Amino acid sequence: xxxxxxxxxxxxxxxxxxxxxxxxxxxxxxxxxxxxxxxxxxxxxxxxxxxxxxxxxxxxxxxxxxxxxxxxxxxxxxxxxxxxxxxxxxxxxxxxxxxxxxxxxxxxxxxxxxxxxxxxxxxxxxxxxxxxxxxxxxxxxxxxxxxxxxxxxxxxxxxxxxxxxxxxxxxxxxxxxxxxxxxxxxxxxxxxxxxxxxxxxxxxxxxxxxxxxxxxxxxxxxxxxxxxxxxxxxxxxxxxxxxxxxxxxxxxxxxxxxxxxxxxxxxxxxxxxxxxxxxxxxxxxxxxxxxxxxxxxxxxxxxxxxxxxxxxxxxxxxxxxxxxxxxxxxxxxxxxxxxxxxxxxxxxxxxxxxxxxxxxxxxxxxxxxxxxxxxxxxxxxxxxxxxxxxxxxxxxxxxxxxxxxxxxxxxxxxxxxxxxxxxxxxxxxxxxxxxx
Amino acid sequence: xxxxxxxxxxxxxxxxxxxxxxxxxxxxxxxxxxxxxxxxxxxxxxxxxxxxxxxxxxxxxxxxxxxxxxxxxxxxxxxxxxxxxxxxxxxxxxxxxxxxxxxxxxxxxxxxxxxxxxxxxxxxxxxxxxxxxxxxxxxxxxxxxxxxxxxxxxxxxxxxxxxxxxxxxxxxxxxxxxxxxxxxxxxxxxxxxxxxxxxxxxxxxxxxxxxxxxxxxxxxxxxxxxxxxxxxxxxxxxxxxxxxxxxxxxxxxxxxxxxxxxxxxxxxxxxxxxxxxxxxxxxxxxxxxxxxxxxxxxx
Numbered sequence: 156x157x158x159x160x161x162x163x164x165x166x167x168x169x170x171x172x173x174x175x176x177x178x179x180x181x182x183x184x185x186x187x188x189x190x191x192x193x194x195x196x197x198x199x200x201x202x203x204x205x206x207x208x209x210x211x212x213x214x215x216x217x218x219x220x221x222x223x224x225x226x227x228x229x230x231x232x233x234x235x236x237x238x239x240x241x242x243x244x245x246x247x248x249x250x251x252x253x254x255x256x257x258x259x260x261x262x263x264x265x266x267x268x269x270x271x272x273x274x275x276x277x278x279x280x281x282x283x284x285x286x287x288x289x290x291x292x293x294x295x296x297x298x299x300x301x302x303x304x305x306x307x308x309x310x311x312x313x314x315x316x317x318x319x320x321x322x323x324x325x326x327x328x329x330x331x332x333x334x335x336x337x338x339x340x341x342x343x344x345x346x347x348x349x350x351x352x353x354x355x356x357x358x359x360x361x362x363x364x365x366x367x368x369x370x371x372x373x374x375x376x377x378x379x380x381x382x383x384x385x386x387x388x389x390x391x392x393x394x395x396x397x398x399x400x401x402x403x404x405x406x407x408x409x410x411x412x413x414x415x416x417x418x419x420x421x422x423x424x425x426x427x428x429x430x431x432x433x434x435x436x437x438x439x440x441x442x443x444x445x446x447x448x449x450x451x452x453x454x455x456x457x458x459x460x461x462x463x464x465x466x467x468x469x470x471x472x473x474x475x476x477x478x479x480x481x482x483x484x485x486x487x488x489x490x491x492x493x494x495x496x497x498x499x500x501x502x503x504x505x506x507x508x509x510x511x512x513x514x515x516x517x518x519x520x521x522x523x524x525x526x527x528x529x530x531x532x533x534x535x536x537x538x539x540x541x542x543x544x545x546x547x548x549x550x551x552x553x554x555x556x557x558x559x560x561x562x563x564x565x566x567x568x569x570x571x572x573x574x575x576x577x578x579x580x581x582x583x584x585x586x587x588x589x590x591x
Numbered sequence: 592x593x594x595x596x597x598x599x600x601x602x603x604x605x606x607x608x609x610x611x612x613x614x615x616x617x618x619x620x621x622x623x624x625x626x627x628x629x630x631x632x633x634x635x636x637x638x639x640x641x642x643x644x645x646x647x648x649x650x651x652x653x654x655x656x657x658x659x660x661x662x663x664x665x666x667x668x669x670x671x672x673x674x675x676x677x678x679x680x681x682x683x684x685x686x687x688x689x690x691x692x693x694x695x696x697x698x699x700x701x702x703x704x705x706x707x708x709x710x711x712x713x714x715x716x717x718x719x720x721x722x723x724x725x726x727x728x729x730x731x732x733x734x735x736x737x738x739x740x741x742x743x744x745x746x747x748x749x750x751x752x753x754x755x756x757x758x759x760x761x762x763x764x765x766x767x768x769x770x771x772x773x774x775x776x777x778x779x780x781x782x783x784x785x786x787x788x789x790x791x792x793x794x795x796x797x798x799x800x801x802x803x804x805x806x807x808x809x810x811x812x813x814x815x816x817x818x819x820x821x822x823x824x825x826x827x828x829x830x831x832x833x834x835x836x837x838x839x840x841x842x843x844x845x846x847x848x849x850x851x852x853x854x855x856x857x858x859x860x861x862x863x864x865x866x867x868x869x870x871x872x873x874x875x876x877x878x879x880x881x882x883x884x885x886x887x888x889x890x
Contacts, residue, residue, distance in 0.1 A: 238642030401747025
């Protein structure tokens, strides 16, 4: 009898503890709606993430859609749903994409505070920063991020007698040793560096500066550092280190590298698996090295983050379940984290360090994913995403002016930098930040 | 009694009329009139991608017409394209239509050959032309190199990029050729027989019979060609993305970018209305001259 009493007492204590815990974290029930974007591998990744969540929460009725981004389908559908108040509870978003700084996303800080979690402890450094809007609201929560490392054709380097680049190398350095890779004519023309589409986003950092302040309060597109970036970009193309826009449109940069016509290729995390497999198939002896550094004293790595996350909409009918989805994908559900790792570095430190970083690529060991984890905080959020794309297009014009239209960097700065400044100052958030 | 029967018939007729046009009318009101009115409302606001925005009067129009240099560039490029493409399109389609109206061998084959490009998927054709025009690997420059000529970087040079797009679009004028052909075939053969008896040369027959009697078809192709050319979008979007240095930035591409890439729905709507006005003014101008040069059969 005494034993039974002790067991009952222990069970009662356990129950009371459980009820105490659940007082902070409400029990989940009802329906949760989720919208994600993506096609092919991305769509499979989103599906796997959501399925893992469904498995962990049989008490919830989860309804989800994975919508393609091609032809602005996602943009139109998401914009229509947000403006009409018919958006799902959880919607995919990106810190460099539309949606931030609007009234449509819930501030997630109360959820974070309620859970009492130190985000620096659970998330990979550099993962959460972009999700804070200009007035400090936390408008989204990370799913994954991707940065770039440099793939090199080791055979081309060996044949040219050039040492493989090491951490800290700059594009200025490359102007010396990169000449060894330039040669040939027409279809046999060879280059030092492929013109990956990321170059237009990454090159503003090459001169050692930054296109605008991290808090978006100031635009620096008229700075000497940006002019230095333009000078470097011009040299890269006019002296044949890199193909120009027209040349790179005919042969995709990855194929140029995989055909043995190019010594280096900026390799994004999202394309690494298929890219390396294709290289192997084509007999390209690939090595991986860090991205170059910008020139100058305060220069950072020339590397860009493409990040994706989730937001809870202000019209969400089940915000608690929505928050459970966000945090579990980010750090609290290992299976969701592992499913995320198929398309990029997962936000959660635990999964990123103990699972993602240990994924091995044949011939490269864990270099690639180790690098991603280590270099994320050194990289910059894509500077020309979302609303900022209009300034990015003017930058693209500056680049074309110096690489295809015979303009000098000084002339291009004189013609376009003020346009960039005016465009930047036309953004509502830039005006607000400056006033603060 | 007779009056009643008649008014009953009229009423039924009226009901039938409205019943038959109702589906079209509904579509027209919902899919054309409403979006036009809504886009005009948007053009007077600073609405962004997510639908937020407030009334700002004509500020978008003022910005587009006074401070935004890229709008001017886009209109300049578009006008330049219209000026090059429309006359060439009319001349070529008339000439080909006339050739295809002749009694020649393999007529069916030639008619198909000229019409097939019109049926080919636009994106695929554009990419194919991109390859042909490629400065480094393209077939055109390869052919020129056989004669010792180094071809330019066609799509990478701001002086040739838009011309390449004109050439590309002239390749698929099969539909206009077909309309011209139909118009030419409508001309009674007796006119040509009389002219021949009178000793008129082929050139004289074309100039004095075919051209004047084809003017209604030419007029139709001209108006449709102007409207279509002003809306040029696919080729610059796919091939050059408006470059190099905005040399192929057209008004439609500018509107698309502002609306769907920069999220400036209000501003994009205002530029769309400017484009609408430009097309309307030009079409009205053409229409006002038609009495002087378009000859209908009964006039």
